[in-house]
Amino acid sequence: MAERQGLRAESCHFTLQGAPFRLLGGSIHYFRVPRAYWRDRLLKMRACGINTLSTYIPWNLHEPEKGLFMFKEHLDLKAFVSLAQELGLWVILRPGPYICAEWDLGGLPSWLLRDKDMKLRTTYSGFTSAVNSYFDNLIPRVAPLQFSNGGPIIAVQVENEYGSYSKDDQYMKYIKEALLSRGVTELLLTSDNREGLRCGGVDGVLKTINLQKLSYGAMQSLADLQPEKPLLVMEYWSGWFDVWGELHHIFPAEEMIAVVTELLERGASLNLYMFHGGTSFGFMSGAVDFGTYKPQTSSYDYDAPLSECGDYTAKYHLLRDLLQNYNSEPLPEPPPLQGRQAYEAVLVSQYMSLWDALQYAERPFKSEDPISMENLHVHNGNGQSYGYTLYETTILSGGSLNSRNSIRDRALVFVDRKLIGILDYRKQELVLPAGKDARTLSLLVENCGRVNYGEALDAQHKGLVGDIALNHTPLKGLAVHCLDMMPSFLNCVHSGQWNPMMETTGCPGFFQGNLRVDGEPRDTFIKLPGWTKGVVFVNGHNLGRYWCIGPQKDLYLPGPWLKSGNNQIVVFEEQRAAGKIVFAENPEQGRIIDVSKHPFCTII
Ligand code: GLA
Numbered sequence: 001m002a003e004r005q006g007l008r009a010e011s012c013h014f015t016l017q018g019a020p021f022r023l024l025g026g027s028i029h030y031f032r033v034p035r036a037y038w039r040d041r042l043l044k045m046r047a048c049g050i051n052t053l054s055t056y057i058p059w060n061l062h063e064p065e066k067g068l069f070m071f072k073e074h075l076d077l078k079a080f081v082s083l084a085q086e087l088g089l090w091v092i093l094r095p096g097p098y099i100c101a102e103w104d105l106g107g108l109p110s111w112l113l114r115d116k117d118m119k120l121r122t123t124y125s126g127f128t129s130a131v132n133s134y135f136d137n138l139i140p141r142v143a144p145l146q147f148s149n150g151g152p153i154i155a156v157q158v159e160n161e162y163g164s165y166s167k168d169d170q171y172m173k174y175i176k177e178a179l180l181s182r183g184v185t186e187l188l189l190t191s192d193n194r195e196g197l198r199c200g201g202v203d204g205v206l207k208t209i210n211l212q213k214l215s216y217g218a219m220q221s222l223a224d225l226q227p228e229k230p231l232l233v234m235e236y237w238s239g240w241f242d243v244w245g246e247l248h249h250i251f252p253a254e255e256m257i258a259v260v261t262e263l264l265e266r267g268a269s270l271n272l273y274m275f276h277g278g279t280s281f282g283f284m285s286g287a288v289d290f291g292t293y294k295p296q297t298s299s300y301d302y303d304a305p306l307s308e309c310g311d312y313t314a315k316y317h318l319l320r321d322l323l324q325n326y327n328s329e330p331l332p333e334p335p336p337l338q339g340r341q342a343y344e345a346v347l348v349s350q351y352m353s354l355w356d357a358l359q360y361a362e363r364p365f366k367s368e369d370p371i372s373m374e375n376l377h378v379h380n381g382n383g384q385s386y387g388y389t390l391y392e393t394t395i396l397s398g399g400s401l402n403s404r405n406s407i408r409d410r411a412l413v414f415v416d417r418k419l420i421g422i423l424d425y426r427k428q429e430l431v432l433p434a435g436k437d438a439r440t441l442s443l444l445v446e447n448c449g450r451v452n453y454g455e456a457l458d459a460q461h462k463g464l465v466g467d468i469a470l471n472h473t474p475l476k477g478l479a480v481h482c483l484d485m486m487p488s489f490l491n492c493v494h495s496g497q498w499n500p501m502m503e504t505t506g507c508p509g510f511f512q513g514n515l516r517v518d519g520e521p522r523d524t525f526i527k528l529p530g531w532t533k534g535v536v537f538v539n540g541h542n543l544g545r546y547w548c549i550g551p552q553k554d555l556y557l558p559g560p561w562l563k564s565g566n567n568q569i570v571v572f573e574e575q576r577a578a579g580k581i582v583f584a585e586n587p588e589q590g591r592i593i594d595v596s597k598h599p600f601c602t603i604i
Contacts, residue, residue: 006147007090007154007187009206014230014269016090016154022264022326023232025052025092026275029101030080031061032300033278035073036560037310038080040335041276042087044306047334048316049323052154053084054092054234054271056099058107059134061284065382066111066130069137081145085152092271093142094157094191095179097131098457102241102286102296104386105450105460106160111382113374113461120457121159122168131178139182148185155187157234161210163192163200165455172202191234194218197225210235210273212251212595214259219268233263235273238315239303240595243287243294244448247593248551250303253314255596261322272319276310277302279556282542283386283485283535286452293409293425295448297552298544299587308556308587309523310338338559341522343583346513346569350498351577354444354483354508355417358390360492364479370406370464371480373447378482387484389463391443398434399471401441406466409448412508412574415439419507419575432470441475443468444483444508444574487540490570501579508534511571513581521562525554525587528571530578537570538562553588 007016007023014021026045033041045053057077063069071077084091098121099107112118115126145151159175176188192200193210201207209222211233222231238256240249263270277300280286285296301308305316312334324331358364365376370391373384401413403423410424413432416439421430423443432441447462467474483489493510501511515538526536526543533547536555539562543555569581 004148006185009187009230011228012230012267023052023269023271024050024323024326025054025269025271026050027054027056027235027271027273028276029055029274029278030077031058031075032280033276034558034560035076037338037558038083039087040338041306041310042084042089043332043335044310044312044316045275046087046089047332048275048305048320049327049331050089050272050275051327052090052092052271054094055080056101056103056107056160057093057095057138058099058101058103059097060104060107060109060385062138063109063134064385065380066109067133071141078141078145081142081152085145089152090154091145091152092155092157093153094160095135095138096160097134097175098160100160100452102280102300103452104284104286105457106286106452108457110374110385110450110460110462113458114383118458119167121162121165121171123170123174128174131175135178135182139179139184143183143185146184146186153186155189156184158188158190158202158205161192161196161200162190163196163198166199176202176205189232189234194221197221206232208232208234210237212237212259214262219263219266231266231268233268233270236260236263236270238272238274238305239277239301241300241302242297242551244297244547244552245549246294246551247591248589249595250592251595253318256315257318257322260319264322264326272305274300274302274304276306277304277308279308279544281544283447283449283545285449285544287449289451289454289456293451295409298555299552301587309340309525309558312337339522340585341524341583342585343515343517343524345583346515346581348501348511348513348571348577348579348581350512351501351505352493352496352498352510353506354390354510356497357493357510358481360496361481361483361489364392364481367478367480368476370467370475370478372408372461372465373463373482374461376480376482384463384482384484386447388444388446390481390483391445391464392479392481393441393475393477394438395432395441395470396438397436397471398432401430401432402469402472403428404467404469406464406468407443407445408462408465410446412444414442414444417442441470485535485537485542485572490537490540494568494570505577507577508572508574509577511573511577513569515562515567515569517562517564517567519564521559521564523559524557525584526557527554527582527584527588528578529580529582530576531571531573532575534571534573537572539567551590553590554584556587
């Protein structure tokens with residue numbers, strides 16, 4: 001009779017189906033890859049000698065409004081897991097509910113923050129009741145895909161790096177039970193970085209470690225904690241993420257291969273985080289704040305073995321050569337690359353100012369005092385989660401406008417719709433020009449991404465989170481417009497009244513052009529030379545943010561989101577529209593920083 005025993009960690013080696021098993025894992029997040037490319041990326045993974053796929057599950061996408069669950073199309077987790085099985089990969093699920101992952105609020109839905117007493121990642125009842133309802137919906141969908149039911153899921157991770165947060169000593173027990181009681185039967189594990197390991201873990205669950213280099217006796221500390229258990233590096237960081245305004249992080253291929261080789265020689269198992277990073281499309285990228293707030297880029301290339309658009313890198317080839325030695329069968333040939341094309345530049349033909357577009361947004365919400373975006377009465381009482389919020393009021397004088405550090409995260413300030421300046425966490429004061437008549441003061445506040453790591457998760461409200469003062473007097477009587485750039489709004493904008501593009505066109509505004517594709521659409525990269533900062537939408541897909549400060553210089557546009565014929569490109573530009581949208585076959589790599597020489601970079 002065939003052995004039906006799943007992944008076991010009962011000695012120094014894993015066993016699967018009763019036989020010794022070396023876990024050679026890699027992370028790909030289905031929510032960072034267009035669905036049409038899931039197969040391509042997983043085939044490339046398999047051809048590299050990886051035997052196990054791991055993925056996080058982002059709660060904020062699966063339950064965008066309280067009680068509204070989305071598990072279809074690009075969020076069809078079951079289809080992703082089943083595809084992995086079809087292609088010969090085992091699966092480790094990492095359902096959080098907190099996932100970190102350079103994802104807005106570490107994957108937690110922002111509507112949780114409407115509860116002013118919220119204590120995220122604790123056993124506070126407002127949090128656990130939300131988790132219970134989410135898990136009631138999520139776990140029964142994936143439980144049938146576990147190994148014991150004939151599926152590919154061989155392990156499930158309990159929370160994520162809780163050792164570095166550790167605010168509630170009952171919490172991990174609660175999450176573990178929440179998984180078990182809903183039918184999770186496979187091996188449970190926790191994952192922590194070297195520092196978090198000491199406080200991490202929960203009884204009866206395998207501890208694993210996250211690292212990039214073998215310094216500080218990291219592996220030994222794991223072995224000391226669990227002498228009779230297999231060693232698993234749950235996140236072997238193949239590269240690192242980027243934040244706006246700093247350099248592009250790389251981790252040299254040779255260094256990565258040297259560490260992976262040593263880990264394998266020492267008998268350890270590992271999971272490459274990331275094997276393929278992909279893109280944090282839309283407004284999903286997170287932020288870090290270790291004293292200074294730093295929003296992350298939309299590209300999640302991560303300097304991983306497969307690049308953002310699925311290209312093979314030097315890391316891929318070296319890794320494949322190495323992993324061949326740990327695979328008993330010859331590895332399949334890597335699939336051919338997707339074609340790419342640098343389309344002809346698109347000239348922007350039409351524009352609509354933000355002020356004209358306001359008529360297509362929800363009616364403004366009136367608030368006597370500043371109010372955060374989460375607390376707006378929009379989206380069935382769930383508040384606004386992402387994007388921009390416009391606050392307007394009447395002023396009767398000029399003078400000193402002081403944000404009192406209440407702006408999250410960046411505001412363009414206008415008087416009678418003329419740009420006066422920008423306020424953010426660094427710059428908190430601005431002089432408004434004198435004037436005696438009633439004038440409109442507008443603050444276009446952008447949520448640049450909620451932090452995904454650290455102590456401050458409960459304080460991630462965005463928009464205006466407190467008073468703003470003009471000459472020491474708090475502003476009152478605000479009209480608040482939710483501009484989260486959802487498809488319903490953009491569709492109205494699209495069919496609204498556009499103006500022909502002119503030299504003098506003012507910003508902020510929407511800029512529209514047509515990309516003509518002849519034949520089969522291909523992947524491409526969008527560049528916006530001369531533009532400053534904004535968001536790009538192609539045929540309704542939000543590709544993410546661009547910002548001239550870099551390091552990201554292009555936006556990945558996947559071919560499957562284009563069609564043969566006409567394609568609509570809409571750019572929302574905050575400050576200066578250059579009129580031309582350019583395409584490139586390859587992303588431009590700006591200045592880089594080598595994380596192997598700057599270990600302080602990788603402190604998560
Ligand atoms: C930690 C987290 C991951 C990710 C990485 C950095 O290990 O667990 O989710 O944030 O750091 O990329």
